[in-house]
Amino acid sequence: MKIAVVGTGYVGLVTGTCFADSGNEVICIDKDEAKIAVLEKGKIPIYEPGLLEMVHRNSRDGRLVFTTDLQKGIQASDLVFIAVGTPQSETGAADLSTVFAVAKSIALAANNTKIVIIKSTVPVGTNKKVQDIVNANSKFPIHICSNPEFLKEGAAIEDCTKPDRVVIGIRSPELSEIFKELYAPFLRTERPLLIMSPESAEMTKYAANAMLATKISFINEMSNICEKMGGDINDVRRGIGHDIRIGFQFLFPGAGYGGSCFPKDIRALIHMANEIGIAPTMLAAIDVVNELQKELLFSKIHDHFKGNIKGLTFGIWGLAFKPRTDDIREAPALVLIDALLNAGAKVQVHDPEAMPNVNAIYGDKLSYCSKPYDALQGANALAIVTEWQEFRNPNFQFMAGLLKENVIFDGRNLYEPKVLSTVGFTYYSIGRKTAFPSS
Ligand SMILES: NC(=O)c1ccc[n+]([C@@H]2O[C@H](COP(=O)([O-])OP(=O)(O)OC[C@H]3O[C@@H](n4cnc5c(N)ncnc54)[C@H](O)[C@@H]3O)[C@@H](O)[C@H]2O)c1
Secondary structure (H helix, E strand, C coil): CEEEEECCCHHHHHHHHHHHHCCCEEEEECCCHHHHHHHHCCCCCCCCCCHHHHHHHHHHCCCEEEECCHHHHHHCCCEEEECCCCCECCCCCECCHHHHHHHHHHHHHCCCCEEEEECCCCCCCHHHHHHHHHHHHCCCCEEEEECCCCCCCCCHHHHHHCCCCEEEECCCHHHHHHHHHHHHHHCCCCCCEEEECHHHHHHHHHHHHHHHHHHHHHHHHHHHHHHHHCCCHHHHHHHHHCCCCCCCCCCCCCCCCCCCCHHHHHHHHHHHHHHCCCCCHHHHHHHHHHHHHHCHHHHHHHHHCCCCCCCCEEEEECCCCCCCCCCCCCCHHHHHHHHHHHCCCEEEEECCCCHHHHHHHHHHHCEECCCHHHHHCCCCEEEECCCCHHHCCCCHHHHHHHCCCCEEEECCCCCCHHHHHHCCCEEECCCCCCECCCC
8 A cells, every 4th residue: 555654753653664564655754854864864763662673674675765745745645644743732632733734735735535544642523623624625535534543652563563453433434444454464363453433433542541541540549548558559459450350451650650642641631521511520630640649759859858959969760751762751750850950959860762852851950871870870869760671670789889878769669678678778669668778
């Protein structure tokens, strides 16, 4: 198939590349000239495991090309995916201005019948609005379909090529054959392609993210109660997770969720509900719990140092909103950094992939350490915000030699409190009793 993808960000680049990898001819379009120039040089502007090799191979074989020329890309394609951003606007609603502008440009550029698929996360009713826009601007029939994306950054290729399910929102049943053909290489293990109305498809994406965010805020609230009552949230997690109605997935306590999706999608859903007169009581609570959770590490630091933080130095491990990505949008680490800087502390950070993005925001307000242990040198304490695999088994003796005080504030429960106690650390974690040096 001949496919154009408009918006070559995390979603557009991954899905475009995966479609090319299954034999389609794909043109990835972006208005960002610098991004396209990087891609044309055989590099990628983001960190996503496995993506570089896949982009390289498909570009080399001529199935994947990049351009800023929207008209050329649209005219050469039959299927056009819209994968541009839908950020949070001031009201909390999803900002659809780019989706609408791109839809109009596609309609004006169309040289024959096109199937346009909205992959961006958009509120219920957007498909209909986009259909009206293209109808008013195109000389040719354009079918607007919805195909929300469920990939996770850090595992995006796996999610894209082996999805749990593919959701397609269409008005004309005959269009389903095209999607069955397009997705067949990814659904060979009998995962379903679910055909529904565009409105249901749009709502499915928000409902999925709301459910996942609910699980995170739920376990975080449980962990805060548990910690104060003297329980251990890891034991409680096991205790509930073995109930197959509950399960273990997405029930890890932490420093709050971030990223480009959950925070803005929950708020967009709250906005949608308010607009139609439904009080989104539960959704609002998910967001509030999460915002408070992002402040928890600083509050533990504040209490430990009895408010005397000015002039102290803190090492931070993990800046990305989750491991295996360089994405720092709404990352809990940024909340901690802001609080520490405001309190007059010096901050030394390490992240395997996200430091350039953090540097672009904070510049010389932070010290950037290319190795994890360098962030501990002369620091009063270490805070861990992202659970990169390489932080799980460090050399605690060596760390003790670098830190001024043996204190760790762990926002991801990477270590066993008893072990930390034996190696002489004061160890704060989430939903568990603080461990103190045993000798
Ligand atoms: N990132 C994720 O993990 C994820 C997962 C599922 C769904 N989504 C949804 O997918 C959408 C895209 O997310 P993303 O993270 O890939 O965003 P992104 O910000 O990484 O990428 C968006 C891209 O669109 C480009 N763009 C903006 N205006 C354009 C225009 N007029 N013409 C051409 N290109 C244009 C930008 O330059 C950018 O490269 C959002 O709606 C998001 O909610 C994201």
